[in-house]
Amino acid sequence: MSALPLAAGEAxxxxxxxxxxxxxxxxxxxxxxxxxxxxxxRLQERYSVIWFVAGLGMLAGAAFPGLLELVAEAMGVRxxxxxxxxxxxxxxxxxxxxxxxxxxxxxAQITRLAQERAIEKALAEKQAGEARNGGSAGEQTLEPKKxxx
Amino acid sequence: MRTLVxxxxxxxxxxxxxxxxxxxxxxxxxxxxxVDDGSADATAERAREAGAIVASLPFxxxxxxxxxxxxxxxxxxxxxxxxxLDADGQHPAEEVARLLAEVTADRADLVIGxxxxxxxxxxxxxxxxxxxxxxxxxxFRFFLTLATRQRFTDTTSGMRAANxxxxxxxxxxxxxxxxxxxxxxxxxxxxxxxxELPVRMLERAGGTSFLTPVRSAFFIxxxxxxxxxxxxRPRQAEAER
Numbered sequence: 001m002s003a004l005p006l007a008a009g010e011a012x013x014x015x016x017x018x019x020x021x022x023x024x025x026x027x028x029x030x031x032x033x034x035x036x037x038x039x040x041x042r043l044q045e046r047y048s049v050i051w052f053v054a055g056l057g058m059l060a061g062a063a064f065p066g067l068l069e070l071v072a073e074a075m076g077v078r079x080x081x082x083x084x085x086x087x088x089x090x091x092x093x094x095x096x097x098x099x100x101x102x103x104x105x106x107x108a109q110i111t112r113l114a115q116e117r118a119i120e121k122a123l124a125e126k127q128a129g130e131a132r133n134g135g136s137a138g139e140q141t142l143e144p145k146k147x148x149x
Numbered sequence: 150m151r152t153l154v155x156x157x158x159x160x161x162x163x164x165x166x167x168x169x170x171x172x173x174x175x176x177x178x179x180x181x182x183x184v185d186d187g188s189a190d191a192t193a194e195r196a197r198e199a200g201a202i203v204a205s206l207p208f209x210x211x212x213x214x215x216x217x218x219x220x221x222x223x224x225x226x227x228x229x230x231x232x233x234l235d236a237d238g239q240h241p242a243e244e245v246a247r248l249l250a251e252v253t254a255d256r257a258d259l260v261i262g263x264x265x266x267x268x269x270x271x272x273x274x275x276x277x278x279x280x281x282x283x284x285x286x287x288x289f290r291f292f293l294t295l296a297t298r299q300r301f302t303d304t305t306s307g308m309r310a311a312n313x314x315x316x317x318x319x320x321x322x323x324x325x326x327x328x329x330x331x332x333x334x335x336x337x338x339x340x341x342x343x344x345e346l347p348v349r350m351l352e353r354a355g356g357t358s359f360l361t362p363v364r365s366a367f368f369i370x371x372x373x374x375x376x377x378x379x380x381x382r383p384r385q386a387e388a389e390r
Contacts, residue, residue: 122204
């Protein structure tokens with residue numbers, strides 16, 4: 001992946017101005033896409049923050065390549081490309097985990113909703129059955145009626 | 150003493166009416182609820198015709214969610230005791246009545262009907278497990294016993310009776326994937342009295358078990374992960390009810 005033709009011993013990889021422009025354009029396009037998705041109610045704001053931050057990060061990396069080199073140095077990685085890939089990979093891993101957590105919560109909520117609805121309908125059905133069988137006097141019976149088949 | 154017997158059912162139109170009739174005869178004082186877990190067939194209609202109350206989940210949610218629906222219904226409607234059994238006719242209702250007797254006599258909070266308990270084998274044990282099933286059974290038995298420090302022989306039994314303490318616990322926490330095993334672990338960890346009773350069970354009337362060797366292995370692996378994670382769940386002080 002990062003096996004770029006770089007001279008052995010060279011510490012830094014310098015982004016060419018061409019890649020910087022492409023990265024910046026992509027970042028801006030990405031952030032516009034997020035904004036548009038929010039605007040059209042396709043994406044909720046609370047889930048968009050993380051993507052917006054990712055877009056800003058891309059933009060910052062394109063605008064100030066020195067930033068990436070600083071990070072690479074802090075990580076103890078000699079090759080900036082490796083640092084970049086590692087960061088992106090970790091970010092995606094975190095996002096995927098975040099989505100699993102959200103998914104689990106929503107699955108639990110859906111289950112509870114289904115259960116509540118099932119119980120409510122069952123109770124309504126039971127009451128309707130009792131009213132049919134017991135008539136007006138059935139109002140006072142404490143024990144649910146055991147109807148015969 | 151108000152008692153609810155509930156039956157989780159998923160596409161069991163062939164056997165549900167018979168099971169309901171069996172329960173009515175063996176446990177005449179109990180109310181009957183069928184939890185229809187999003188069946189595509191006429192399970193709900195058959196159950197209604199047989200005189201049961203039916204709680205239909207709008208889509209299939211799995212056995213755990215269906216059982217939890219039953220516990221929640223029992224808790225909300227003020228039942229003192231509840232029991233559940235499988236809808237496929239493997240569980241004789243007279244055995245369920247024996248489990249319920251243990252709960253109403255307050256000898257245990259949760260009673261499990263065991264196919265493999267020593268007492269079940271002598272004379273009454275009609276149930277013969279297959280080889281791959283035997284392996285799974287002994288693995289779960291070993292690890293659940295290790296985790297709970299209590300001996301269990303039938304960890305996946307779907308025939309149980311419970312009181313209100315169990316209802317309030319299970320209506321809050323019930324794993325959708327590994328309902329039987331994790332719920333036992335949870336109940337023991339919460340300090341509830343869990344007891345096994347040897348029961349007689351019948352062979353499956355129709356259909357085959359879903360377990361192929363590969364699936365069995367995956368099932369066992371998943372179960373072990375669930376058990377391991379369960380050991381790290383917090384022990385909550387049981388809310389008084």
